[in-house]
Structures are given as C-alpha cells and as structure tokens.
Amino acid sequence: MSLLWVSVLVQADPDAAAKYQSCAVCHGERGQGSIELGAPGLAGQGAQYLERQLQYFKSGIRGTDPRDIQGLQMQAMAGALADEDIPVVAAYLSGLPPAVPTAVPKGDLKNGNNYYHSKCGACHGGQAQGNSGLNSPALAILNGIYLKQQFQSFQQGLRGTHPDDKYGRQMKMMSTSLPTDKDLDDVIAYIQSMAKPL
Numbered sequence: 001m002s003l004l005w006v007s008v009l010v011q012a013d014p015d016a017a018a019k020y021q022s023c024a025v026c027h028g029e030r031g032q033g034s035i036e037l038g039a040p041g042l043a044g045q046g047a048q049y050l051e052r053q054l055q056y057f058k059s060g061i062r063g064t065d066p067r068d069i070q071g072l073q074m075q076a077m078a079g080a081l082a083d084e085d086i087p088v089v090a091a092y093l094s095g096l097p098p099a100v101p102t103a104v105p106k107g108d109l110k111n112g113n114n115y116y117h118s119k120c121g122a123c124h125g126g127q128a129q130g131n132s133g134l135n136s137p138a139l140a141i142l143n144g145i146y147l148k149q150q151f152q153s154f155q156q157g158l159r160g161t162h163p164d165d166k167y168g169r170q171m172k173m174m175s176t177s178l179p180t181d182k183d184l185d186d187v188i189a190y191i192q193s194m195a196k197p198l
Contacts, residue, residue, distance in 0.1 A: 016088050016089065016091070016092035017092060019081075019085045019088055019089050019092070020089050020092055020093065022077065022080060022081075023042075023077065023089065026039040026073075026077075027039045027040070027041070027042050028041075028099075030043055030096060030097075030099065031043030031044075031093045031096045031099070032099035033099065033142075033143065033146070035143055035145055035146075038070050038145070038146065038149065039070075039146075040142050040143070040146045041098060041099050041101075041141055041142060041143065042093045042096075043093055043096035043097060043098045043099055043141075044093075044094065044096060044097060044098025044138070044141050045093060045094060045098070045130070045137055045138055045141065046094060046130055046132050046137060046138065047087070047090045047091045047093070047094035048090075048132050048135070049130070049132070049135065049136075049137045050089075050090035050093055050094060051086055051087050051090035052135070052167075054078045054081065054086045054089070054090060055078075055086060056162075056165065056168075057071070057074045057075045057077075057078035057079075058075070058078040058079050058081065058083075058086070060075065060162075061162045061164050061165050061168075062074075062075070062159065062162065062165065062168070063075035063078075064162075065157070065158045065159075065161075067156070067158055068153065068158040068159070071153075071158065071159070098138075098141040099141070100140070100141055100195045101141070101142070101143045101144065101192055101195050102195075103144075103192070104189060104192045104193050104195075105144045105185065105188060105189045105192060106185075106189060107185045107186040107187075107188065107189025107190065108182075108186045108189070109186070109189060109190050109193055111183065111186040112183075112186035112187045112188070112189050112190025112191070112193075113190050115178060115183055115186065115187045115190075116128070116187050116190050116191065119174065119177045119178065119187075120139075120174075120187065123136040123170075124136050124137070124138075124139050125138075127140060127194050128140035128191045128194050128195075135167050136167070139191050140191055140192075140194050140195045141195065144188045144189070144191075144192050147188050147191065148184060148185070148188055151175055151178075151184060152175075154168070154171050154172045154174075154175035155172075155175040155176070157172070159171070159172065160172030160175075
C-alpha cells in the first residue's frame, strides 16, 4: 500500500487513532509494542500485512491453537474490530514511525548473516525491511524476543497450519531451515544489528 493511499485512508477516517485505542493497551500508544507483554511493535509495518493478520485472527485462520495464549488473546481483540475498521487501523499503524529496537542480542553476526541471506533475505529483504510484493513483513523493526517466539511457533505448529494460511504454511516450511537454536539466535542478532528506521 502506498504512503499516499495510507494518508488518504487515515484522512478519510479522522477517528483512526481512536479506533486503535483498544489495541494500544498491549501494543502501546505509538504502536511501539511491549516486550513484557509479548506484543510486537506494529508502527511502520506494512499495512497490507497488518490487515491480513487482523483478518486472519478475526476469521480463525490464526490464533486458534490452545497452546498459543497470545494468539488466542489477539483473536478475541481482532474479533472486536468492525470489518471496515481493519484497513483503517492497519493504515494508521503503517503510517507511524517504527520504534526500532536498540539492544542487539549477542550472537555470531557472521553466521547470522550467512543464514539470513541464504534462508530469509529473498522474502524479507536484504535489510530485513520486508517486501509487500511477496507479502512478507519487515523483521528489522521487531524485537528479538518476539522474532524468536514466532519462529518457534511456526516450528511447533502453532502458526502456519491452517489450510487458508498460504504465507504461514510457507513460513512453517522455512522454520525447519535453521539447524540449531544457536543459528536462530545468530540470525536474530544479525537482523537486530540492521535495525534502523524504515
């Protein structure tokens, strides 16, 4: 979604910030996320991706596994959003400046670089900036704890198993491509080392 279209959507609905308020309890007033609550930063993420994830939660494509406590909570929250408000909230968040993670976790950046560019970069971009053409989210604006939790959720089948989740199924398949937890930690450290405003 272009920035012009995001601007038009938000201007068309001046109450976009108000419609986001129920989300701000976990994701923060500026969409910065909360490590303590396990809530990802949403500010600056692609509107198309955010809209799809909200629709997935609302329709039960995502967040139905009983082991996925945060997903279940999100399903309930997305269910409270009116269908016509989902693109407005997604556009509003996409237009906010991302709260870029500042702490780079420890890891072997050379190993992380090698694995990232051979396994992740083709979809998520050379700078982990995401790719709307491939429907892949920006990773560089997400905190490392959330990244690891979601990667493991794909590995464990908490995400990416619903037959209507085409992109989630692709990610579930890719979640087997890192041989060890150390390699995952190295990739996350590398992603975080690239973090900068998009």
